[in-house]
Amino acid sequence: xAKKSDSGHASPNATRRGARTSYRKKAPPPENGHASNGLRSxxxxxxxxxxxxxxxIEANEDAQAGDHKYPxxxxxxxxxxPPYFLSNGGITCHAGRMVKVDKGDWDKSRGPxxxxxxxxEWLRRCQRVxxxxxxxxxxxxHHVIFSIxxxxxxxxxxxxxxxxxxxxxxxxxxxxxxxxxxxxxxxxAAKNEKSRHTFNYQIMREAxxxxxxxxxxxxxxxxxxxxxxxxxxxxxxxxxVERCLLASTNEGDLVLDPFLGNGTTAVACASLSxxxxxxxxxxxxxxxxxxxxxxxxxxxxxxxxxxxxx
Ligand SMILES: C[S@@+](CC[C@H](N)C(=O)[O-])C[C@H]1O[C@@H](n2cnc3c(N)ncnc32)[C@H](O)[C@@H]1O
Numbered sequence: 001x002a003k004k005s006d007s008g009h010a011s012p013n014a015t016r017r018g019a020r021t022s023y024r025k026k027a028p029p030p031e032n033g034h035a036s037n038g039l040r041s042x043x044x045x046x047x048x049x050x051x052x053x054x055x056x057i058e059a060n061e062d063a064q065a066g067d068h069k070y071p072x073x074x075x076x077x078x079x080x081x082p083p084y085f086l087s088n089g090g091i092t093c094h095a096g097r098m099v100k101v102d103k104g105d106w107d108k109s110r111g112p113x114x115x116x117x118x119x120x121e122w123l124r125r126c127q128r129v130x131x132x133x134x135x136x137x138x139x140x141x142h143h144v145i146f147s148i149x150x151x152x153x154x155x156x157x158x159x160x161x162x163x164x165x166x167x168x169x170x171x172x173x174x175x176x177x178x179x180x181x182x183x184x185x186x187x188x189a190a191k192n193e194k195s196r197h198t199f200n201y202q203i204m205r206e207a208x209x210x211x212x213x214x215x216x217x218x219x220x221x222x223x224x225x226x227x228x229x230x231x232x233x234x235x236x237x238x239x240x241v242e243r244c245l246l247a248s249t250n251e252g253d254l255v256l257d258p259f260l261g262n263g264t265t266a267v268a269c270a271s272l273s274x275x276x277x278x279x280x281x282x283x284x285x286x287x288x289x290x291x292x293x294x295x296x297x298x299x300x301x302x303x304x305x306x307x308x309x310x
Contacts, residue, residue, distance in 0.1 A: 075277070079136075119147045164217070230262065237264070245269065256278070
């Protein structure tokens with residue numbers, strides 16, 4: 001099983017020539033270009049694509065070579081947990097205390113237009129590297145998910161489902177001026193209208209005690225054990241990604257995560273015998289991801305077993 005992090009052609013680090021704002025960020029390369037324990041960490045390449053002023057994309061020679069090598073894309077599935085753009089001075093409740101929402105610079109909003117431009121850009125790249133029958137899952141809250149859905153429509157993805165991930169123990173709403181936020185949306189879309197996407201209907205039905213699985217999934221936030229090698233402010237539960245993998249891929253399939261974070265997708269892939277390529281800005285997260293994946297190979301037990309669906 002491959003277990004690597006690779007900047008590949010799907011890096012969402014766009015270079016905007018002469019534009020006001022660039023989403024290109026420096027990816028701090030690890031000292032020897034390799035993270036420990038087999039996960040390869042490469043600086044994200046920004047040279048393969050150039051977003052022109054008029055919004056069109058220019059592919060340079062590297063990208064064209066890539067197109068030629070993989071004209072039908074590379075990945076059976078993509079799981080993307082992008083910036084939600086919600087670190088803008090708001091407050092939330094963490095461990096019973098009022099704290100500022102600050103997940104990192106990467107999570108700051110640059111305004112609706114630039115946020116949407118960013119979403120269009122990385123989704124366009126993801127669509128290009130999906131196989132014709134491949135599908136993509138994208139998580140988000142209201143801060144980002146409408147832009148994602150609109151971008152998917154603009155790019156002619158075929159939206160298959162919108163999943164409501166319901167958290168049984170959400171943090172309370174401190175202002176008492178809103179309902180308690182307790183869901184995130186996960187959009188599932190096929191590459192385009194022609195795609196014959198994989199849906200493992202029977203596996204999902206069996207996981208749901210013989211009944212068709214619905215689009216509301218109740219799942220707890222990551223358990224403490226999932227953060228044993230280091231914390232990430234927006235880490236997803238392994239069980240959530242596992243369910244997406246089981247629904248839409250088969251053993252041996254190649255999966256991309258363009259916002260790898262602590263490597264939840266890589267961990268889920270390792271435990272379900274899928275192969276994974278990840279892209280991540282922060283090398284410390286790649287290192288945590290590497291340790292987590294190694295732990296799965298050391299203990300391929302039921303550490304990350306699927307919880308009983310509701
Ligand atoms: C929402 S988190 C993903 C968390 C991940 N799903 C997990 O369970 O650990 C988004 C990640 O994307 C990374 N990121 C943000 N902008 C990026 C970019 N332009 N290219 C690559 N990675 C980026 C951030 O460093 C962050 O770790």
